[in-house]
Amino acid sequence: MKIIVAIKQVPERDVRIRIDGAGRWIALDDVEFRMNESDAYALEEALLLREAHGGEVIVLSAGPERVGQTIREALAKGADRGIHIVSDTLADYDALGLARLMAAAIRNEAADLILTGLQSDDLGLGQTGVILAELMGIPHSSLILKIEKADTGLKVLRELEDGWFQHIEMPTPALLTIQSGNTKLRYATLMGIKKAKTKELRAVPADSLGVAPTPVVLLDSLALPSRQKTTQILSGTPAEAAAALVEKLQQEVRVL
Amino acid sequence: MSTVLVFLEAKSGEPTRISLEALAAGAKLASATGAVLAAAMVGTANGTGFSALGAASAIYALDHPLLAHYTADGYTAACVQLISRLQPEFVLFPHTYEVRDFAPRLATRLGRVLISDVTGFQADAGRVTFTRQLFQGKLNGQYRAASPAPCLISVQAGAFRADAPTATSVAIETFVPELDASAIRTAPSEPFRAAAQTVDLSSAPLIVSVGRGIKDEANIALIKDLADALGAELAASRPICDAGWLPMERQVGSSGQTVAPRLYLAVGISGAIQHLVGMKGSQCVVAINKDENAPIFEIADYGIVGDLFEVVPALTAAVRKAKG
Amino acid sequence: MLLAVPPNSTGFASCIASVVLPGLVPAEPLYFSLDEKLLLASLIAAAGWLFWRRFGTVLKRILSARKDADFRLFPLSRRFWDFFREVLCQTKVIRERPLPGLAHALVFWSFLAFVLVTANHIATGFGFGFLDSSGFFSHFYFLFAALFAVACAVSIAGLFVRRFIVRPVWLAHKDHTVSWESGIIAGLIFLLMVTYLGAFFVSDQSMAARLLWWAHTLTLLSFLPLVPHTKHLHLILSPATVFLSRGGFSRIPPLANDDDFGMVTGRDVTQLTALQVYSCVECGRCTEHCPAANTGKELNPREIILGLRGYLNEYGPASEEPLLGRYNSQQAAFQCTTCGSCEFQCPVGIEHLPVIVGLRRGAVNTGEWDDDHGGKLFLALERNGNALGMGQSERDKFVAREELPVFDGSQEYCLWLGCMGGYDPKGREIIRSFVAVMRYLGASYGVLRKEKCTGDPARRLGNDLVFQQLAESNLETFAQNKVKKIVSICPHCVRTIAEDWKAYGTPPEIEHHSEFLARYQSRLPKNGENSTDSTGKTVFHDPCYLGRYRNVYEEPRSVIRANGTLIEAERSHERSFCCGAGGGLAFLGEEQGARVSETRVQQLVATGAATIGAACPFCNTMFRDALASRGDGAPQLLDIAQIAAAALPRSTPESHDAPLA
Numbered sequence A: 001m002k003i004i005v006a007i008k009q010v011p012e013r014d015v016r017i018r019i020d021g022a023g024r025w026i027a028l029d030d031v032e033f034r035m036n037e038s039d040a041y042a043l044e045e046a047l048l049l050r051e052a053h054g055g056e057v058i059v060l061s062a063g064p065e066r067v068g069q070t071i072r073e074a075l076a077k078g079a080d081r082g083i084h085i086v087s088d089t090l091a092d093y094d095a096l097g098l099a100r101l102m103a104a105a106i107r108n109e110a111a112d113l114i115l116t117g118l119q120s121d122d123l124g125l126g127q128t129g130v131i132l133a134e135l136m137g138i139p140h141s142s143l144i145l146k147i148e149k150a151d152t153g154l155k156v157l158r159e160l161e162d163g164w165f166q167h168i169e170m171p172t173p174a175l176l177t178i179q180s181g182n183t184k185l186r187y188a189t190l191m192g193i194k195k196a197k198t199k200e201l202r203a204v205p206a207d208s209l210g211v212a213p214t215p216v217v218l219l220d221s222l223a224l225p226s227r228q229k230t231t232q233i234l235s236g237t238p239a240e241a242a243a244a245l246v247e248k249l250q251q252e253v254r255v256l
Numbered sequence B: 001m002s003t004v005l006v007f008l009e010a011k012s013g014e015p016t017r018i019s020l021e022a023l024a025a026g027a028k029l030a031s032a033t034g035a036v037l038a039a040a041m042v043g044t045a046n047g048t049g050f051s052a053l054g055a056a057s058a059i060y061a062l063d064h065p066l067l068a069h070y071t072a073d074g075y076t077a078a079c080v081q082l083i084s085r086l087q088p089e090f091v092l093f094p095h096t097y098e099v100r101d102f103a104p105r106l107a108t109r110l111g112r113v114l115i116s117d118v119t120g121f122q123a124d125a126g127r128v129t130f131t132r133q134l135f136q137g138k139l140n141g142q143y144r145a146a147s148p149a150p151c152l153i154s155v156q157a158g159a160f161r162a163d164a165p166t167a168t169s170v171a172i173e174t175f176v177p178e179l180d181a182s183a184i185r186t187a188p189s190e191p192f193r194a195a196a197q198t199v200d201l202s203s204a205p206l207i208v209s210v211g212r213g214i215k216d217e218a219n220i221a222l223i224k225d226l227a228d229a230l231g232a233e234l235a236a237s238r239p240i241c242d243a244g245w246l247p248m249e250r251q252v253g254s255s256g257q258t259v260a261p262r263l264y265l266a267v268g269i270s271g272a273i274q275h276l277v278g279m280k281g282s283q284c285v286v287a288i289n290k291d292e293n294a295p296i297f298e299i300a301d302y303g304i305v306g307d308l309f310e311v312v313p314a315l316t317a318a319v320r321k322a323k324g
Numbered sequence C: 001m002l003l004a005v006p007p008n009s010t011g012f013a014s015c016i017a018s019v020v021l022p023g024l025v026p027a028e029p030l031y032f033s034l035d036e037k038l039l040l041a042s043l044i045a046a047a048g049w050l051f052w053r054r055f056g057t058v059l060k061r062i063l064s065a066r067k068d069a070d071f072r073l074f075p076l077s078r079r080f081w082d083f084f085r086e087v088l089c090q091t092k093v094i095r096e097r098p099l100p101g102l103a104h105a106l107v108f109w110s111f112l113a114f115v116l117v118t119a120n121h122i123a124t125g126f127g128f129g130f131l132d133s134s135g136f137f138s139h140f141y142f143l144f145a146a147l148f149a150v151a152c153a154v155s156i157a158g159l160f161v162r163r164f165i166v167r168p169v170w171l172a173h174k175d176h177t178v179s180w181e182s183g184i185i186a187g188l189i190f191l192l193m194v195t196y197l198g199a200f201f202v203s204d205q206s207m208a209a210r211l212l213w214w215a216h217t218l219t220l221l222s223f224l225p226l227v228p229h230t231k232h233l234h235l236i237l238s239p240a241t242v243f244l245s246r247g248g249f250s251r252i253p254p255l256a257n258d259d260d261f262g263m264v265t266g267r268d269v270t271q272l273t274a275l276q277v278y279s280c281v282e283c284g285r286c287t288e289h290c291p292a293a294n295t296g297k298e299l300n301p302r303e304i305i306l307g308l309r310g311y312l313n314e315y316g317p318a319s320e321e322p323l324l325g326r327y328n329s330q331q332a333a334f335q336c337t338t339c340g341s342c343e344f345q346c347p348v349g350i351e352h353l354p355v356i357v358g359l360r361r362g363a364v365n366t367g368e369w370d371d372d373h374g375g376k377l378f379l380a381l382e383r384n385g386n387a388l389g390m391g392q393s394e395r396d397k398f399v400a401r402e403e404l405p406v407f408d409g410s411q412e413y414c415l416w417l418g419c420m421g422g423y424d425p426k427g428r429e430i431i432r433s434f435v436a437v438m439r440y441l442g443a444s445y446g447v448l449r450k451e452k453c454t455g456d457p458a459r460r461l462g463n464d465l466v467f468q469q470l471a472e473s474n475l476e477t478f479a480q481n482k483v484k485k486i487v488s489i490c491p492h493c494v495r496t497i498a499e500d501w502k503a504y505g506t507p508p509e510i511e512h513h514s515e516f517l518a519r520y521q522s523r524l525p526k527n528g529e530n531s532t533d534s535t536g537k538t539v540f541h542d543p544c545y546l547g548r549y550r551n552v553y554e555e556p557r558s559v560i561r562a563n564g565t566l567i568e569a570e571r572s573h574e575r576s577f578c579c580g581a582g583g584g585l586a587f588l589g590e591e592q593g594a595r596v597s598e599t600r601v602q603q604l605v606a607t608g609a610a611t612i613g614a615a616c617p618f619c620n621t622m623f624r625d626a627l628a629s630r631g632d633g634a635p636q637l638l639d640i641a642q643i644a645a646a647a648l649p650r651s652t653p654e655s656h657d658a659p660l661a
């Protein structure tokens, strides 16, 4: 099975958010970048599938120079080769534009399966995978927890709301977006890093893909939310405190 | 006159609560932009669910045997047809798992990008911007469409307050999309719940966790009652599992399970680091502890300082009452 | 006739007579027939051949192992000093087990004393005896040796009784048997001494002298080939082992090249390791002190060493067979807390930690080790930069709330928070107390805006990749911020920064807060001056990484002495018993057997102390947990910073007096 895994490099999850001078994006100096969390799970699923059925795992990532480091990390964890769509101006694209770039870059690969993360940790639109499926003209399913090979193609386990699940069958080629947390991730090893040095990492300049950045949605402005998380102590008699808590659970936490 | 079209999701024929919230958002948007509100839902026009959509001035029942089970291909095709017929200015969805699955495909087919998981909007001088959260809520972004209508939006659960349902006065129109079974490429099977006997705390949405403050094995029943009332899984700190009062697989922490529920209710747990690392990913932490200096309060969103033997029964009663 | 009667023999009567009156020198036959000489020569050749057949193989195995890439012979002074102390003076042997240790030392010293005697003995057989029995030196020397011989005979008999009749558990093998060959060896040594001493009571001409001479010779020649076949190989190897040791404590060698991932197969066993492995005397000191072995874990440091020996015996150092397999188990390798007791105790200079960490490196660097908790830990270090997987913002909040000044290069000290100080509620209390003391003293300090784990758990668990990334990233932060001096509340941070980071750069000077506190003790109020609460009878627990790893024992005690009454646990100082947290184990799952923390707490509580004084946030968290399960009435647990801070005036002025010099 030939599997492509789309991996986004994002600021580390716990980044100190400051809005940059132009007010368009967060200040990136002093920011460390990581592999997007759900993409790490997508990669793991791909590696497991390859280990079970053979084939090839190709990592795809779009972004500036620094993205190469994340691709190498994926190669170190076991992916076979990488494709880097090189661009310093991805902010000019929207999710559709980005997906078009990715589609153009992998069209000739004729992969059996494309995996993406469910959602990015930074912009978090949670759509790029599904958009890519539509652009490639292939079926998809999202929020996937488990992938098995079936006679007709694939049998996948999809998470539904409130603790429900569902099996879905579909033919290949297909695209799946992977939910975090269902498998155990492997840790990076010294041996992996050393092996990764010899693996192919192809750089594709975004300009060479013939996709114009004409966004259909714009991120106009940014603002820091006013309310910071603090502990609210609910006081009163036990009954009063309990009642106050139930109200919070209904109104704010919305779990009742 | 322009249209705001809201797609609602039905469960057993009834619109879900979050769908009604999306409808309320649609109503607000319609009034802010001077548009009419239209609602659409999968089902048969005579279904009871449709009669509660009184806020809308046009209601469509998307009726087709191929829509009986959700598939992204089926729903996308049906929605594309309704949208091309109505030519709405805005199309709103509740931000559910289904919508996340098909709406981006729908938007792509229309050459648009869904502005997903929106928490609010501003309309001034004909320009509407939508607020959505970035970086897991640590930053708010204002989005707007840069293309001609339609603009597609999905609305976060709880961001808008659902109005009390009002009865419809308009006729419900049946819309039968043209669907081709061969264009539906995925074959879903019946949804199921995870087997009840296996404890999987890591995916439990609600957890009530008990610590050494409970004092005695017999008192665990008190916490069990609360968990049952909430519909939550029962978990514990290590001393409870060490003592064998609850099985090992219910231990949360560095040498137990790592959990990330929507609600983590810690009762009589001090909040040692080994416990914290197992539940720090919880969306909302509530702590009940008699020691106001217990470290658990540092990471709690809500806290009750008091004797658990008084607070927990009161809470169980209050939860039962609220659930009716 | 083989035993020729010497020409001037006066017969049996004189033989009896001379038994009664001991001479000043041992009797030796005056004459050896040619037959005897030939027999002697062939016996020597046979013994030598038997000896070499085994010893040569061992030596070849050792020499054909991989070279130690980082081995430096110089400076020699340390080597000679170690040799003098540990080999010649037998300090470790005696210190840890005084009576049997002394017995062993006496046997060893006797062997030294016998070098000359034995050489002369054999030479005599060929007619070249060089110790002239009438000379003053010979008189003196034979008597000198005789004294040792008596001591040796008594000692070896004592050791025999201990091994075969008293039978301490740590001497037992895996299968609970004691080695029979050590009984035979003991017998031979005893016989050697007796035959030597016996010769003082007979005359040269007597038949008895000849019999004793031959008995002595035969004993000697049976002893020789037995040496390399038994653990008594250490007689030959351990002086070299001690002399050639890597030095330092728990020194983890750098990886030799791009294909070195730690100890994966026989090819990764180095010459030093092989030498050490063959030097083990199976004394079980390592195991006797091992917290893992003492709490029912599979790990047994002696068996780790003997396992490796078994591997080398079966497969040899060129084998591709994995080291973790038949002879050593992965589970055991990952149960080690790296407390260092074994390495500290070993009388023949075996360095266990490079082996244990080496085996872990081999398993982790290749991805072989698959452990839920371990994997989570590594991912937390990779992704969050701290061992607890907490968000950096949690640390920011703490720093802001405590109004800790940010280090900007102008302050004297960089206060290193570490994972526990930055994130653990209890670790933060220690920081808070220490900061109160620093403020009181007017010390100038600041904390880094960003800090990552030192990589200690990754280092000890053998994850070189993560460790290198963390070390390099932190070293860069230090350089950027121009940090010159660091003080830390965590002995693990101190050790890792001071020693282990050296593989990747030059770390700034660092000290543990106990060293800081002890230095300024005279400027701090003593308990009772400002408050009424006293810590009372306080037992201090030596953290492994402060004591054995850093040799700091007195500083924390001086803090306690100033504020309460110091008492000692039975195991203290170098013999302190681990809390169970080290080696990354604090982050791994449940322990097999009893919990180390609970065993240690039991020992500390048994002292009857009102307070347990700790000096490490990891010990602290382990003990807190173990104490809580003991219920009310357990002693209170305080870090030395908390003890020092409790003596400060209630409302501490911003700065008490002039800044520190």
Ligand SMILES: Cc1cc2nc3c(=O)[nH]c(=O)nc-3n(C[C@H](O)[C@H](O)[C@H](O)COP(=O)(O)OP(=O)(O)OC[C@H]3O[C@@H](n4cnc5c(N)ncnc54)[C@H](O)[C@@H]3O)c2cc1C
Residues within 6 Å of the ligand: A006, A007, A008, A009, A024, A025, A036, A038, A039, A060, A061, A062, A063, A090, A091, A092, A093, A094, A095, A096, A098, A115, A116, A117, A118, A119, A120, A121, A122, A123, A124, A125, A126, A127, A128, A129, A218, A219
């Ligand atoms: C201010 C601003 C800054 C932007 N910065 C970036 C940026 O740093 N990087 C960037 O790619 N785009 C950037 N964009 C462009 C674009 O808007 C987003 O990439 C696009 O919306 C993707 O959405 P998302 O990040 O929400 O991904 P989601 O739709 O949430 O992502 C889902 C999955 O798609 C895959 N995926 C997403 N992006 C990539 C990628 N770049 N390479 C490989 N796989 C990917 C991953 O598997 C991911 O899990 C920026 C846009 C603006 C307005």
Ligand SMILES: Cc1cc2nc3c(=O)[nH]c(=O)nc-3n(C[C@H](O)[C@H](O)[C@H](O)COP(=O)(O)OP(=O)(O)OC[C@H]3O[C@@H](n4cnc5c(N)ncnc54)[C@H](O)[C@@H]3O)c2cc1C
Residues within 6 Å of the ligand: B210, B211, B212, B213, B214, B236, B237, B238, B239, B240, B251, B252, B253, B254, B255, B256, B257, B267, B268, B269, B270, B271, B272, B273, B274, B275, B278, B288, B289, B290, B291, B294, B306, B307, B308, B309, C585, C586, C587, C597, C621, C622, C624, C625, C626, C628
């Ligand atoms: C290596 C290691 C691994 C560990 N792994 C884990 C792990 O995976 N999970 C885990 O949980 N722990 C773990 N621990 C143990 C951990 O350190 C703590 O000891 C443990 O979490 C404490 O549990 P607790 O909060 O229930 O008990 P305590 O710390 O004793 O707290 C009890 C709390 O109950 C409160 N209380 C008492 N009575 C009442 C009352 N009537 N009403 C209200 N409140 C009351 C008290 O104020 C107190 O805060 C580990 C420890 C170590 C050393």
Ligand code: SF4
Residues within 6 Å of the ligand: C286, C289, C290, C291, C292, C293, C299, C300, C301, C335, C336, C337, C338, C339, C340, C341, C342, C343, C352, C356
């Ligand atoms: S370092 Fe400590 S735990 Fe590890 S083997 Fe040696 S004595 Fe045992």
Ligand code: SF4
Residues within 6 Å of the ligand: C279, C280, C281, C282, C283, C284, C285, C286, C287, C301, C302, C305, C342, C345, C346, C347, C348, C349, C350
């Ligand atoms: S390793 Fe050292 S301490 Fe352990 S049994 Fe061998 S010689 Fe004794």
